[in-house]
Structure formats: structure tokens, C-alpha cells
Amino acid sequence: MLLSLFSAVESGVIYAIMALGVYLTFRILDFPDLTVDGSFVTGAGVAAVAITHGINPITATLLAIVAGFLAGCLTGLLHTKGKINALLSGILMMIALYSINLRILNQPTVSVRNHDTVFSQLREVWPTAIDDFFAGIFLAMGSERAPATWVIVFFMLVVTLVIKFLTDYFLKTEVGLALRATGDNKKMIRSLSANTDSFIVLGVGLSNALVALSGALIAQINGFADVQMGIGMIVIGLASVIIGEAIFGKRTIAIATIAVIGGAIVYRIVVTLALRVDFLETGDMRLITACIVIVALVAPKLLQARKEKKRRAGKRAALRQLREEA
Numbered sequence: 349m350l351l352s353l354f355s356a357v358e359s360g361v362i363y364a365i366m367a368l369g370v371y372l373t374f375r376i377l378d379f380p381d382l383t384v385d386g387s388f389v390t391g392a393g394v395a396a397v398a399i400t401h402g403i404n405p406i407t408a409t410l411l412a413i414v415a416g417f418l419a420g421c422l423t424g425l426l427h428t429k430g431k432i433n434a435l436l437s438g439i440l441m442m443i444a445l446y447s448i449n450l451r452i453l454n455q456p457t458v459s460v461r462n463h464d465t466v467f468s469q470l471r472e473v474w475p476t477a478i479d480d481f482f483a484g485i486f487l488a489m490g491s492e493r494a495p496a497t498w499v500i501v502f503f504m505l506v507v508t509l510v511i512k513f514l515t516d517y518f519l520k521t522e523v524g525l526a527l528r529a530t531g532d533n534k535k536m537i538r539s540l541s542a543n544t545d546s547f548i549v550l551g552v553g554l555s556n557a558l559v560a561l562s563g564a565l566i567a568q569i570n571g572f573a574d575v576q577m578g579i580g581m582i583v584i585g586l587a588s589v590i591i592g593e594a595i596f597g598k599r600t601i602a603i604a605t606i607a608v609i610g611g612a613i614v615y616r617i618v619v620t621l622a623l624r625v626d627f628l629e630t631g632d633m634r635l636i637t638a639c640i641v642i643v644a645l646v647a648p649k650l651l652q653a654r655k656e657k658k659r660r661a662g663k664r665a666a667l668r669q670l671r672e673e674a
Contacts, residue, residue: 353617353620354498354501355620356613356616356617356619356620357501357613357616357617358500358501358504358569359566359616360612360613360614360615360616360617361501361504361505361508361609361612361613362504362508362562362565362566362569363562363566363584363585363588363612363615363616364508364588364608364609364612364613365507365508365511365558365559365561365562365565366384366388366558366559366562366563366581366584366585366612367584367585367588367589367592367608367609367611367612368508368511368512368515368558368605368608368609369384369554369555369556369557369558369559369562369585370384370555370559370582370585370586370588370589371585371589371604371605371608372515372551372554372555372558373551373552373555374586374589375531375589375598375604376519376527376528376531376551377527377530377531377547377548377551377552377555378531378532379427379434379531379548379551379552380434380435380438381420381423381434381438381552381555381556381582382435382438382439382441382442382582383419383420383423383438383441383442383445383552383556383559384438384442384555384556384559384578384581384582384585385442385578385579385580385581385582386419386441386442386443386444386445386446386448386449386578387415387416387419387420387445387556387559387560387563387578388559388560388562388563388566388577388578388581389445389446389449389563389573389574389575389576389577389578390412390415390416390419390445390448390449390452390560390563391412391413391415391416391559391560391561391562391563391564391567392412392560392563392564392566392567392573392574392577392578393449393452393453393458393563393567393573393575394408394411394412394415394452394560394564395408395409395411395412395563395564395567395568395573396408396453396458396459396460396567396568396572396573397452397453397454397458397573398411398412399460399463399464399465399568400458400459400460400463404464405464405465405466405468405469405568406466406469408564409466409561409564409565409568412560412561412563412564413557413560413561413564414557415560416556416557416558416559416560416561416563417553417554417556417557417560418553419441419445419556419560420552420553420554420555420556420557420559421549421550421552421553422441423437423438423441423552423556424437424545424548424549424550424551424552424553425549426440426441427548427552428544428545428548428549429545446575449575449578450575453573453575456574456575456576457572457573457574457575458572458573459571459572460567460568460571460572460573461571461572465568465569466565466568467500467503467568467569470499470500470503471499500569504565508609509609511558512605512606512609515605516601516602516605519601520601523547523550526542526547527547527550527551529542530542530544530547530548530551531551559581559585563577563578580634580637583634583637583638583641584612584615584637586641587611587615587637587640587641587644588608588611588612588615589608589611590611590641590644590645591611591614591615591640591641591644592604592607592608592609592610592611592612592614593607593608593611594611594644594647594648595607595610595611595614596610596611615637615640618636618640619633619636619637619640622636623636
């Protein structure tokens with residue numbers, strides 16, 4: 349059980365990077381971008397193919413980020429310059445990326461199991477003493493064995509938090525504030541002679557760069573890139589954002605981004621626990637995801653309605669008391 353939860357946290361931390369990308373488009377830019385399903389595979393495919401051709405894993409991951417950024421920019425250009433509906437722009441780019449990803453991979457699946465990856469290189473330089481220390485902690489917690497990938501979780505948590513803080517800082521800069529304003533009120537920004545088209549292209553590009561980075565890391569940790577691995581990524585990203593906001597709130601940018609990370613981890617834990625139920629199978633994951641999103645959307649509204657009902661009842665009781673006293 350402990351190992352299963354650890355594995356859920358491991359994948360949740362990596363998917364949190366993708367969720368941060370989704371947060372940029374859906375919450376900051378108010379742009380329903382469905383490119384995610386395609387750019388996730390693009391990042392995974394570019395990294396995997398580059399690694400199999402002898403390119404350094406770090407360089408391969410950077411190439412994946414650039415590929416994702418370009419894919420996002422193309423979606424933004426379709427919307428801003430091509431005057432195509434935002435939702436349709438994402439759908440068209442997602443469809444186009446399927447064929448592009450097949451071209452990149454040149455086959456349905458590319459394996460990187462026998463090649464160096466970012467994580468295998470990390471293992472080589474990681475101090476053995478620290479490894480033994482954390483292994484002892486897991487054994488003390490009652491686990492039969494220490495997870496072999498705990499180093500990856502620690503490393504990815506640091507990377508994800510660095511990306512979170514960089515995102516927070518960027519959204520507080522002049523460009524970031526303009527980006528947020530574009531999502532809030534596009535007409536107002538245009539009245540100030542700002543080029544909203546450029547901000548939309550930049551925002552969607554940065555979003556898909558993060559998505560591609562997540563895809564590249566998932567391909568390296570799983571040992572392969574598959575042309576079908578991006579299916580449903582947008583739903584996972586939205587689920588992470590919605591769950592995080594429902595649990596942790598969204599009062600400020602800093603809180604919202606940490607909520608997205610927490611939401612991604614909670615989502616993976618809930619899915620892991622749900623799959624342990626006897627009558628549910630791996631094929632039910634999409635159903636589980638849909639149910640989680642529905643609960644995350646409906647529950648806060650029901651709680652808010654209940655609070656409002658109590659508040660109104662309290663007001664009526666106070667009025668009755670005043671009348672009786674009068």
C-alpha cells in the first residue's frame with residue numbers, strides 16, 4: 349500500500365508540471381487549449397528520439413521544451429492571426445500533432461530503456477549516504493522495501509517547485525501582468541495600445557512548453573514514448589487544477605500554483621486508491637477521472653449553497669427575535 353501511494357506521488361509530481369501549463373491557459377489566459385493532448389506526446393517523442401540518437405538527455409529534454417513551445421505558438425497563431433475559434437484552434441493543432449508525432453517517432457513506440465536518461469544520470473551522481481538514509485526511513489515506516497525511485501521523487505519535487513516559483517515570478521513581471529490582464533479583460537488591454545495577440549501566442553506557447561517538459565520526463569521515467577500516451581492529458585490537467593483550487597483555494601497566484609501541484613498529487617493518489625477497489629479495473633481510469641472532476645466541481649457549490657442557506661436562516665432568526673423583543 350505504501351509503495352503504491354509513493355508511486356502515485358511520484359507520477360503526480362511530474363504531471364504537476366503539465367497541470368501548471370494547463371493552469372496558464374485555462375485560468376490565466378482564459379483560453380480553452382486542447383493542444384495539450386498532442387504537445388505532451390511531442391515532448392515525449394522529441395526527447396525519446398533524441399536520446400536514442402545519442403544526444404545528451406538534458407539537451408534532449410530542452411529540445412522537447414522548444415518543440416512544445418512551437419506547437420503552442422502555432423495554436424496561438426491559428427487563433428489570433430487565422431481568426432479561428434480558440435477551442436477549434438486547439439482541436440485542429442491536436443489533430444495535426446498526431447501525424448507530426450508519428451513522423452517524429454517513425455513508429456508507434458520508441459524505447460529508451462537501454463539509453464541514458466536524466467534520471468539514470470541523476471542516480472550516478474547521487475550520494476549513496478543520502479540514499480541509505482531515506483531507505484532507512486521507509487523501512488522504519490513499515491515498508492518491506494524502500495522504493496527504488498524515491499530519488500526521482502525528491503529531484504522532481506525540487507524541479508516542480510522551481511518551475512512553480514519561476515511561474516509566480518513571471519506572472520508578477522510587466523509581461524506576466526499583461527498576460528493576466530489579457531485573460532481578464534482583452535478589450536481593456538487593447539484600449540491601452542497593447543498587442544493582445546502577442547500575449548496570447550506567448551502564453552499558449554509557454555503553457556505547451558511545460559506540457560512537453562512533463563511528457564519528456566514521463567517518457568524517460570517510463571522508459572518509452574508512445575503516440576497514444578497523450579490521450580486524456582487535458583482532462584488530467586483540468587482535474588488537477590480544479591481539485592487543487594477546491595482543496596487549497598486560489599486567493600493569490602502563489603496559492604493557486606501550489607494548489608495545482610497539490611491537486612495533481614491528490615488526483616494521482618485518489619486514482620491509485622480507486623483502482624484498488626475490487627470491481628474497478630485499469631480501463632475504468634477515464635470514468636474515475638470524470639467522477640473526480642464532477643465531485644470537485646459540484647462539491648464546492650453545494651457547500652457554498654449550504655453556507656448561504658445557514659446565513660439566511662440566521663438572518664431570519666435574528667429578525668424574528670428583534671420583532672418579538674419589539
